[in-house]
Amino acid sequence: MTMSEIATQDRRRRARAQTALGDALKQGVLLIASFVALVPTFYMIMTALKSEEEYAIDKLGLPDAPILDNFRAVLVDSPFLAWMLNSFILVVGSVALSIVVSCLAAYAIARMEFKGRETLLALSTSLMAVPPVVMIVPLFVLYTQLDLISTYQGAIIIYAGLITPFSVYLLTTFFRTVPKELFESAKLDGAGDLLILWKIVLPLSLPALVTLVVVNSLYVWNDLLIAIIFLQEDAKRTLMAGISVFQGRYNNQVPLTMAGMVIASAPMFILYIAFQKHFIRGLMAGAIK
Structure with a gap:
């Protein structure tokens, strides 16, 4: 060698x-x-999983005998389930409305030729940088005049407006990766834009759609600002707003408060685990053409 x-x-x-x-x-x-x-x-x-006595003795250690009494107290002795139902209504309504609007807008920007479409995309994308707090006062005045305070539909419209810019951006990027030959072939067969969107684009865009559902659901589920200001009735209180009240009421009962936090986190955790595969693919989709 x-x-x-x-x-x-x-x-x-x-x-x-x-x-x-x-x-x-x-x-x-x-x-x-x-x-x-x-x-x-x-x-x-x-x-x-600890009792109040055990937590007072050992705050950081493992529970000697795990108990479920805290979870029972949260679910039975407080309106936790009603708060979760209110949050579920807002999540489903706002995410569904945003998905419909975003799909139509993204398809038009990505695949339809018209003047100013790139400017429209830039304006929509720039809205992601606007913090919701700067829109609170004008929205509150408008909603007071329209009598939409403490209504589900009013809150759903606000949430849908907040999550739509990101949805349009992600779907536009994804739609542009769909081969042009598919669109040309469908149009030769006489299919219109809505039929192409429904039959071709949306089935291919399942990872991106799942990503939007998970991300936007998490945003709406965890929001506190809009829920407190625009849903002032106790019957319309969302989970996060309810937890803030619950935590203040049971400030000295830490295990009970933590049980409430676990229950509040469970739905979004299950949603992410269920769609983890599609979620990761959706985040990567569109990054590489």
């Missing part, structure tokens, strides 16, 4: 060692980040 071959092999070994070290560092960073992210959730669940 010549000296040049020995040097080449040495360089390859060092390159492999550097690659292995880099991979190990990346995995270590990811493990640490995962641990940091999961610790609060683990603490919340473990605390919810």
Whole structure:
């Protein structure tokens, strides 16, 4: 073996060692980040399974005898289920309305030729940078005049307006990755734009649609500002608004409060787990053409 071959092999070994070290560092960073992210959730669940006496003795340890009394008290002795139903109504209504509007708008911007479509997309995208708090006063004045305060439809319209700009941006990016040959073939067969959208584009866009459903549902479910201001009746109180009241009422009963937090987090956690595969594909869709 010549000296040049020995040097080449040495360089390859060092390159492999550097690659292995880099991979190990990346995995270590990811493990640490995962641990940091999961610790609060683990603490919340473990605390919810403790009694008040056990929590007072040991706040950080594991429960000696896990109990479910805190969950029963949250579900039976408080209007938690009614709050969850209100949040569910807002999530379903606003996400469905946003998906319909976003699909139509994104298809028009991505596949229909008209003057100013890129400007329209830019304006829609720029709305994502506008914080909702700056629109509270004018919206409240308008809703007072229209008698939409403390109504489901009023809150649904606001939430749909807040989540639609991101939805239009993501769907436009995704629709542009659909091969043009599919559109041309469908139009040769006599299909109109609405039929093409329904029969061709939407089935191919399932990952992007699932991503929007998960992300937008999480946003509406966790929102507090709009719910407090525009849903002032106790009967229309959402889960997050109810939790703020619940936490203030049971401030000294930490296990009970943590049980409420676990129940509030469960629906969105189940939604994410159920559609995790499509969610990840949807986030990556459109990034690579």
